[in-house]
Each structure stands twice: as C-alpha cells, then as structure tokens.
Amino acid sequence: MLGNESIIVGARVELLWFxxxxxxxxxxxxxxxxxxxxxxxxxxLDQPIGRHNGLFRGRxxxxxxxxxxxxxxxxxxxxxxxxxxxxxxxxxxxxxxxxSFTEEKLFTFHE
Numbered sequence: 137m138l139g140n141e142s143i144i145v146g147a148r149v150e151l152l153w154f155x156x157x158x159x160x161x162x163x164x165x166x167x168x169x170x171x172x173x174x175x176x177x178x179x180x181l182d183q184p185i186g187r188h189n190g191l192f193r194g195r196x197x198x199x200x201x202x203x204x205x206x207x208x209x210x211x212x213x214x215x216x217x218x219x220x221x222x223x224x225x226x227x228x229x230x231x232x233x234x235x236s237f238t239e240e241k242l243f244t245f246h247e
Contacts, residue, residue, distance in 0.1 A: 148216040164198035
C-alpha cells in the first residue's frame, strides 16, 4: 500500500488483482475520476488483461493500448522493487524505494 505522496506517474507498481494474484504495470494517472468519489490511480498493465485504453466515461485520462488500462484505488498498489537498476531520466527515482512492504527481515545474522 502506498501513501499518496509516493504515487508518481511513471513509477512501476504491483497491483493486487481481482483474483488475488499480483500483476505489474506503470502509473499513468493519479487523481479524481468523473462522478467517482476519492482518489484513483490509472495504470498501464504489462499484459492485455485490463478494461480500457485510459478512456473512462467519455474522458481520456491517459493513453495506452486497448485492454492494458485499469483504474484502481491507491491501497491496491505497491512499488515494484528495482534491484540494481536506476534510471536518471525517470522521475520515479524520487520515490522512497528503501521502504519495505513486509515486516520480515531480509537478512539474519548469527553469532
């Protein structure tokens, strides 16, 4: 789950899909939708399992190939970790990627 301050267009994310699986995509839009309460995140998915191309109720919020687009609530996404890679031209590098999404320690030291 991301706080709204961490949601930046261009960031790679994981999305909790309807069936409980995890799918991947890139944030293309953050903000309100016409006649829908609350904040929304528009994603372009990596696979054609979405519902649209960024068009929702007659308004184009972002562009992507047909069936790659989906809108979701911010609590359904989390940053996709990028290990050992950094793009200097990507505005998403301002994100706090050091945040952990689990309570589990990655390394355990034994004496």
